[in-house]
Amino acid sequence: MAQKRVAIQTERPKSPPICGVEGCAGCSWIFTGLEREGQQELRRLMRSVEYGEDEAIFHEGTPAFGFFIICSGKAKLIKQGPAGKRQILKIVGPGELLGEENLFDGGTHTASARTIEPTRARFIKREDFLDFLVRHPMIALQLAEKVARELQGFQAKLIETAYEGCRARLARLLLALAEKYGTVEGAIHAHISRTDLAEMAGISTETAIRTLGEFEERGLISLKRRKIAILDRPGLEEVAAPLAAEPIENLL
Amino acid sequence: MQELARWLSSLEPAAREAVMAQAHGVALPPETEVYAQGDPVEGMYIVLEGVVKELAAEEGCLRLVRLVGPGEVLGAGELFSETVQTMSAVTVRPTRLAWLSQPDLHEIFARHPSALLWVMQQFSTQLGELRSALVETVYVESAARLTRKLVSIAERFGERTPHGVLIDIKLSRDEWAALAGMAPETVSRVLHDLERRGWIALEGRRIRLLEEEKLRVHV
Numbered sequence: 001m002a003q004k005r006v007a008i009q010t011e012r013p014k015s016p017p018i019c020g021v022e023g024c025a026g027c028s029w030i031f032t033g034l035e036r037e038g039q040q041e042l043r044r045l046m047r048s049v050e051y052g053e054d055e056a057i058f059h060e061g062t063p064a065f066g067f068f069i070i071c072s073g074k075a076k077l078i079k080q081g082p083a084g085k086r087q088i089l090k091i092v093g094p095g096e097l098l099g100e101e102n103l104f105d106g107g108t109h110t111a112s113a114r115t116i117e118p119t120r121a122r123f124i125k126r127e128d129f130l131d132f133l134v135r136h137p138m139i140a141l142q143l144a145e146k147v148a149r150e151l152q153g154f155q156a157k158l159i160e161t162a163y164e165g166c167r168a169r170l171a172r173l174l175l176a177l178a179e180k181y182g183t184v185e186g187a188i189h190a191h192i193s194r195t196d197l198a199e200m201a202g203i204s205t206e207t208a209i210r211t212l213g214e215f216e217e218r219g220l221i222s223l224k225r226r227k228i229a230i231l232d233r234p235g236l237e238e239v240a241a242p243l244a245a246e247p248i249e250n251l252l
Numbered sequence: 253m254q255e256l257a258r259w260l261s262s263l264e265p266a267a268r269e270a271v272m273a274q275a276h277g278v279a280l281p282p283e284t285e286v287y288a289q290g291d292p293v294e295g296m297y298i299v300l301e302g303v304v305k306e307l308a309a310e311e312g313c314l315r316l317v318r319l320v321g322p323g324e325v326l327g328a329g330e331l332f333s334e335t336v337q338t339m340s341a342v343t344v345r346p347t348r349l350a351w352l353s354q355p356d357l358h359e360i361f362a363r364h365p366s367a368l369l370w371v372m373q374q375f376s377t378q379l380g381e382l383r384s385a386l387v388e389t390v391y392v393e394s395a396a397r398l399t400r401k402l403v404s405i406a407e408r409f410g411e412r413t414p415h416g417v418l419i420d421i422k423l424s425r426d427e428w429a430a431l432a433g434m435a436p437e438t439v440s441r442v443l444h445d446l447e448r449r450g451w452i453a454l455e456g457r458r459i460r461l462l463e464e465e466k467l468r469v470h471v
Contacts, residue, residue, distance in 0.1 A: 079383050079384070079386070079387045080387075081387040081388075081390065081391035081392075082391055082392060083391075085387075085390075085391045087383075087386060087387045087390055087391070089383055089386070101375075101376050101379050101380075102376065103372075103376075104369060104372045104373040104375070104376045105373050105376035105377050105380065110379075110380040110383060110384075111383065130369065133365060133368075133369065134365040134366065134369075135365075137361060137362055137365045137368065140361075140365055140368050140369070140372075141332065141361065141368065143372070144332045144368060144371065144372050144375070145332040145333050147372060147375045147376070147379065148328070148329035148330070148331075148332045148333040148375060149329075149333045150379060151329050151375055151378055151379055151382065152329060152333065152338060154379065154382040154383060154386065155308070155317055155382060157386060158317075158382060158385055158386050158389060158433070159308065159315060159317070161386060161389045161390055161433065162389050162430075162433030162434070163433075202386070202389070202390035203390075
């Protein structure tokens with residue numbers, strides 16, 4: 001039997017830093033190709049904001065006044081379910097955009113955002129950015145591509161959630177986290193709680209803990225406090241099973 | 253093409269006229285393929301009348317992912333991100349579409365960026381619906397999920413009659429199962445349970461909502 005291939009998102013190289021701050025690793029790829037005047041114009045629209053750990057950035061159902069470009073730290077986008085349950089839609093890190101999908105549809109946040117770690121970001125007002133996009137159609141096209149890819153990613157995730165078991169979902173999530181954030185001494189370089197892991201995979205915290213324990217017993221991973229290390233990647237890929245629809249971007 | 257002007261009413265007049273000038277009308281009978289998964293991406297459709305289902309291949313069978321109705325775009329995502337269609341699209345009812353070729357669209361977007369923002373607004377709405385569906389699939393119990401789906405499809409595509417709201421969209425049990433993210437056997441069980449309560453009537457592949465209010469309360 002042919003080796004199963006597990007679809008993992010691949011990220012595009014970031015654009016050069018727009019903010020001009022020394023040490024900045026760059027902005028979202030949607031700004032790639034923006035000429036110097038465009039960069040200066042965009043920079044003038046930016047306002048710096050800072051948040052502590054586990055702090056709300058915006059709430060689902062409230063007016064969306066603009067969007068954020070994350071400079072440092074990480075934040076999670078959360079959708080409220082029934083009876084206080086939550087689903088983490090994605091985690092965004094440096095250079096990535098947050099809340100950009102609500103720029104076009106009437107301006108209400110369709111999910112909440114909360115920091116995972118202390119986070120610095122640049123905020124751009126909705127009207128200012130829409131005007132900017134009209135003047136820079138290439139960036140508008142690249143943003144359209146990003147949102148279109150995110151749509152495909154969520155379609156794939158919906159099919160996955162409806163038809164696949166919790167083991168496959170959790171295994172794929174661990175592989176995707178390792179791919180996105182890299183590993184330090186084997187451990188996934190992101191401090192994500194068991195509850196957050198469960199809310200990302202769409203399973204209960206108890207099931208997440210039990211399944212992680214099972215993966216550890218099978219020698220697929222090792223668990224040390226909040227750190228998870230992948231010991232047997234091919235084994236974990238076998239549990240993950242391939243997705244028929246390939247999630248290209250923003251699966252996390 | 254009068255409907256097209258209505259769906260584009262939020263666009264500035266010059267952008268609306270540019271889209272209208274390049275749009276080609278297409279009329280298709282039910283159960284007709286608009287495009288197949290793997291076909292080259294050559295343009296984008298706007299549904300003027302009727303319903304189209306989008307299907308994705310999953311483990312050898314086609315799963316219904318989305319129903320697309322009047323005012324909504326079809327095949328637009330691939331326009332920006334792919335060279336081939338990632339899903340198939342098949343008409344459910346007699347359907348009229350407006351088709352815009354990729355080169356024409358790129359010219360329109362370059363001259364009238366507000367037309368591109370209109371397409372992105374459609375993406376945002378789809379994204380919001382997908383995220384809600386994801387949360388429902390995870391946390392809402394399957395019977396309630398199917399009932400919610402019935403109510404929302406009746407709202408979008410239902411025909412109000414003296415005897416309730418008729419969903420005149422012929423979907424198989426497998427397709428209802430795919431829409432609600434559940435097993436086909438569960439679909440049959442839930443539908444028969446709702447029929448036994450007198451809240452819906454199953455008329456072959458058509459479904460009539462007899463007690464819409466009770467269904468709403470139920471979900």
